[in-house]
Amino acid sequence: MSGYKVPIWEVSPVLKVKNLETYIEQFHILQGISFDVKQGTITVLFGRNGAGKTTTLRTIMGFYPISDGNVIYKSEQIGGLPTYLIARKGIGYVPEDQGIFHHLTVGETLLLAQRTKNEEKHEKLEWMLEIFPDLKKYWQKRSGLLSGGQKQMLAIARAYINSNGLLLIDEPSKGLSPLMVGKLMDSILQMKEKSTILLVEQNFFMASNIGDYFYIMDDGKTVHDGYMNELKEDKETLKKYLGVS
Numbered sequence: 703m704s705g706y707k708v709p710i711w712e713v714s715p716v717l718k719v720k721n722l723e724t725y726i727e728q729f730h731i732l733q734g735i736s737f738d739v740k741q742g743t744i745t746v747l748f749g750r751n752g753a754g755k756t757t758t759l760r761t762i763m764g765f766y767p768i769s770d771g772n773v774i775y776k777s778e779q780i781g782g783l784p785t786y787l788i789a790r791k792g793i794g795y796v797p798e799d800q801g802i803f804h805h806l807t808v809g810e811t812l813l814l815a816q817r818t819k820n821e822e823k824h825e826k827l828e829w830m831l832e833i834f835p836d837l838k839k840y841w842q843k844r845s846g847l848l849s850g851g852q853k854q855m856l857a858i859a860r861a862y863i864n865s866n867g868l869l870l871i872d873e874p875s876k877g878l879s880p881l882m883v884g885k886l887m888d889s890i891l892q893m894k895e896k897s898t899i900l901l902v903e904q905n906f907f908m909a910s911n912i913g914d915y916f917y918i919m920d921d922g923k924t925v926h927d928g929y930m931n932e933l934k935e936d937k938e939t940l941k942k943y944l945g946v947s
């Protein structure tokens with residue numbers, strides 16, 4: 703079957719979010735979020751500041767209660783489960799602030815991420831060191847002393863080692879130099895070989911270069927979706943929702 707590419711609509715979704723609604727205190731933040739993340743894709747969630755992207759990821763991870771709708775991971779309903787159980791199902795989460803323990807070294811952080819040591823975890827660690835050679839180079843360095851880009855790499859590697867098929871990554875390019883953004887883009891693209899990725903990004907250059915499929919959020923709703931290639935040509939949508947002209 704070489705050269706045959708399965709059309710995206712025939713690939714089963716790893717993650718399915720259906721009409722998700724979430725309140726934070728009395729505020730109705732998510733008001734109907736629906737999207738699929740298909741196996742082996744990088745699916746990008748776009749949207750302006752305050753659109754609800756981070757809240758969507760945090761709701762999937764069980765940090766906020768769901769007031770309506772569903773989250774389905776690998777055919778199993780996970781909406782409403784506590785965070786530790788959702789993490790245990792194998793969803794890896796890289797938060798916006800990375801959540802790195804600054805006093806631990808890179809090595810300690812990654813060995814701790816392995817928790818139970820087995821062949822599979824060992825292979826995952828080895829692969830991350832291949833994809834992010836800086837982590838190997840700075841193995842003994844305290845995480846707090848790493849550059850912003852290196853911290854991001856560490857956070858992604860840690861989440862991947864603990865995951866089992868899906869990574870949620872929140873704005874990895876934020877605050878990074880264009881050179882580092884390029885480096886990170888290459889690495890995330892390589893990771894697609896072994897993991898499905900839901901990527902929140904405001905950096906259109908980065909996301910459009912590595913994403914397969916996109917959804918746009920606005921005011922707590924998903925308002926537009928399609929293939930990334932099509933979005934690049936859709937000047938009106940780019941201008942209206944993403945401020946790209």
Ligand SMILES: Nc1ncnc2c1ncn2[C@@H]1O[C@H](COP(=O)(O)OP(=O)(O)O)[C@@H](O)[C@H]1O
Nearest residue numbers: 726729731749750751752753754755756757758
């Ligand atoms: N803890 C909170 N309490 C009250 N409002 C919040 C809280 N967290 C987020 N919000 C509000 O929810 C909306 C969506 O925020 P967020 O999900 O962080 O957006 P994005 O990640 O797309 O920038 C914003 O209007 C924000 O002010």
Ligand SMILES: [Mg+2]
Nearest residue numbers: 755756757798
């Ligand atoms: Mg955010």
